[in-house]
Amino acid sequence: MVYEKLVPSPSPETQPYWxxxxxxKLRLQRCADCGKIRHYPRPMCDxxxxxxxxxxxAAGTGTVHSWTVTHYAFHPGFKGDLPYVLLTVDLPEGVRMxxxxxxxxxxxxRVGLPVKVGFETVKEGLTLPVFEAA
Amino acid sequence: MTLRESGAVTGVGETTYLRGxxxxxxxxxxxxxxxxxxxxxxxxxxxxGLIPYGHGAVAEDFITNFGIRDLRFSxxxxxxxxxxxxxxxxxxxVIEAGICNHVLLSLGRTGYSGGRIGxxxxxxxxxxxxxxxEMPLGAIAPAQLYAPMxxxxxxxxxxxxxxxxxxAVTTRYHASLQSNATMRNPIxxxxxxxxxxISDPLRLLDCSLESDGGAAVVISAPDHARDxxxxxxxxxGVAEGHPDSxxxxxQRPDLTTLGLxxxxxxxxxxxxxxxxxxxxxxxYDCFTYxxxxxxxxxxxxxxxxxxxxVENGALGLNGRLPVNTHGGLLSQAHMxxxxxxxxxxxxxxxxxxxxxxxxxxxxVTGYGDMGDGSIAIMRRG
Numbered sequence: 389m390v391y392e393k394l395v396p397s398p399s400p401e402t403q404p405y406w407x408x409x410x411x412x413k414l415r416l417q418r419c420a421d422c423g424k425i426r427h428y429p430r431p432m433c434d435x436x437x438x439x440x441x442x443x444x445x446a447a448g449t450g451t452v453h454s455w456t457v458t459h460y461a462f463h464p465g466f467k468g469d470l471p472y473v474l475l476t477v478d479l480p481e482g483v484r485m486x487x488x489x490x491x492x493x494x495x496x497x498r499v500g501l502p503v504k505v506g507f508e509t510v511k512e513g514l515t516l517p518v519f520e521a522a
Numbered sequence: 523m524t525l526r527e528s529g530a531v532t533g534v535g536e537t538t539y540l541r542g543x544x545x546x547x548x549x550x551x552x553x554x555x556x557x558x559x560x561x562x563x564x565x566x567x568x569x570x571g572l573i574p575y576g577h578g579a580v581a582e583d584f585i586t587n588f589g590i591r592d593l594r595f596s597x598x599x600x601x602x603x604x605x606x607x608x609x610x611x612x613x614x615x616v617i618e619a620g621i622c623n624h625v626l627l628s629l630g631r632t633g634y635s636g637g638r639i640g641x642x643x644x645x646x647x648x649x650x651x652x653x654x655x656e657m658p659l660g661a662i663a664p665a666q667l668y669a670p671m672x673x674x675x676x677x678x679x680x681x682x683x684x685x686x687x688x689x690a691v692t693t694r695y696h697a698s699l700q701s702n703a704t705m706r707n708p709i710x711x712x713x714x715x716x717x718x719x720i721s722d723p724l725r726l727l728d729c730s731l732e733s734d735g736g737a738a739v740v741i742s743a744p745d746h747a748r749d750x751x752x753x754x755x756x757x758x759g760v761a762e763g764h765p766d767s768x769x770x771x772x773q774r775p776d777l778t779t780l781g782l783x784x785x786x787x788x789x790x791x792x793x794x795x796x797x798x799x800x801x802x803x804x805x806y807d808c809f810t811y812x813x814x815x816x817x818x819x820x821x822x823x824x825x826x827x828x829x830x831x832v833e834n835g836a837l838g839l840n841g842r843l844p845v846n847t848h849g850g851l852l853s854q855a856h857m858x859x860x861x862x863x864x865x866x867x868x869x870x871x872x873x874x875x876x877x878x879x880x881x882x883x884x885x886v887t888g889y890g891d892m893g894d895g896s897i898a899i900m901r902r903g
Contacts, residue, residue, distance in 0.1 A: 394662070396654045428655045428770060454677070454777060456669035457722035462662045474661050476670045476772050486656050486772045494722075499677045516659060 391511040393465035402429040409515040412507045414446040427483035450477040452501040487517045528618040530747035530754035533562025533740035534864040539855035543734040551630025554736030562740045563751025571595040571622035573609040575629035602890025606860040610898045611760040613741040629860040630736035651769040669721040672811035674777040679826035687714035689810040697849025699876040705853040728810040730851035737860035754903035759793030761785035765893035782895030783819035793899040801881040804862035806889040807850040870902045
């Protein structure tokens with residue numbers, strides 16, 4: 389089956405993140421000099437301007453910061469998913485991430501709801517993060 | 523040094539706003555520009571500075587079509603919907619520096635007939651991060667990217683969809699008073715509540731239009747502005763503001779604060795006026811929530827009180843703060859806020875279709891991309 393959704397174009401700087409997802413791990417960039425964790429992946433630490441990067445495995449847990457339930461397909465590839473829940477989640481590492489919810493009823497959503505990261509391999513070489521009820 | 527009254531708006535122009543055209547964006551942009559230049563009593567060749575809206579016509583197009591012989595400055599201010607108002611600051615700076623006498627700000631687009639929003643966004647360089655990390659997950663369009671800001675505001679402060687509806691209803695009423703607005707049938711709060719959900723909590727009637735047309739503004743050096751066709755409108759204060767985490771809303775420390783919160787205090791200080799001095803406000807309205815959030819960030823009410831502030835027709839012509847008297851992006855046309863500048867100038871000249879009586883001082887804001895903000899405060903000259 390042809391995969392019709394938008395796909396990322398990883399760069400050498402972001403490939404460890406995508407490679408981590410394929411290995412079913414959520415990896416975050418950590419400044420190799422001052423230790424600040426940042427997301428989304430990018431070349432420079434905004435605290436000390438170091439370009440030395442380490443990667444750490446995130447705990448994979450989090451709490452809901454906000455959300456939206458999408459009822460309209462802005463891209464034809466997502467038509468079959470409607471309606472879908474997009475969560476903005478606080479990770480214990482101090483950054484946030486965005487991903488679709490799985491198995492969480494929209495009426496149960498609230499700020500602070502505990503969730504955990506899941507992994508869905510959607511096509512060869514591409515695994516996307518999702519959030520499941522913790 | 524300050525840019526206070528370093529320039530005046532001397533001309534404004536628009537095309538007829540449409541939902542459907544076979545004309546090009548360039549043709550619409552040139553028509554609107556010509557209307558603004560003539561409104562100022564100038565010839566196209568008098569323009570010596572250009573700040574066109576990004577993704578559209580470039581300086582070469584104007585030089586070629588207008589026969590400008592000595593263009594001295596051209597730039598763009600890439601802040602999405604905050605660009606038009608941010609370009610006022612840029613224009614004042616080049617006028618104050620003595621580079622230009624007459625700067626043209628202009629926009630033309632086929633937002634309805636050309637590329638629709640869902641396909642445009644992913645090609646924009648300022649969206650590179652979310653293009654890689656959020657769009658593949660299904661968070662693609664502004665409605666989806668902004669909805670979590672509105673949801674967070676609702677959860678923290680008890681803001682309701684009916685309060686957002688107040689903004690849609692008032693704005694549509696203002697559009698109903700215009701001859702040049704694409705959506706002129708009045709709506710009710712119940713109509714808003716019955717409109718289909720796009721990306722919760724944003725319903726169809728919380729969303730702005732996709733439109734075809736053009737709008738333009740001429741800003742002139744004060745020495746010239748005094749002797750032109752129309753009474754000048756003086757720019758008292760200007761500023762732009764970039765939010766924390768401008769590339770990704772998801773990572774913003776406070777989801778309910780926009781870049782405008784940084785710009786507004788600077789512009790009010792430059793202008794030397796208070797919130798209570800503002801007679802009319804044209805506030806960028808890509809979504810109803812964005813209007814409410816900006817009213818807070820402008821300082822008209824405290825953070826979290828925007829919902830109550832907009833209730834009971836407060837933003838109407840006879841309300842406590844008349845807002846978007848032309849119908850805005852929600853109901854007049856989506857001209858990326860250039861139409862908001864046009865309307866503020868008409869209000870302060872006393873020639874608006876839905877005129878606020880004795881409007882002397884007003885403001886216009888821009889909002890764009892992932893939360894960029896801009897503001898200009900103006901007075902009747």
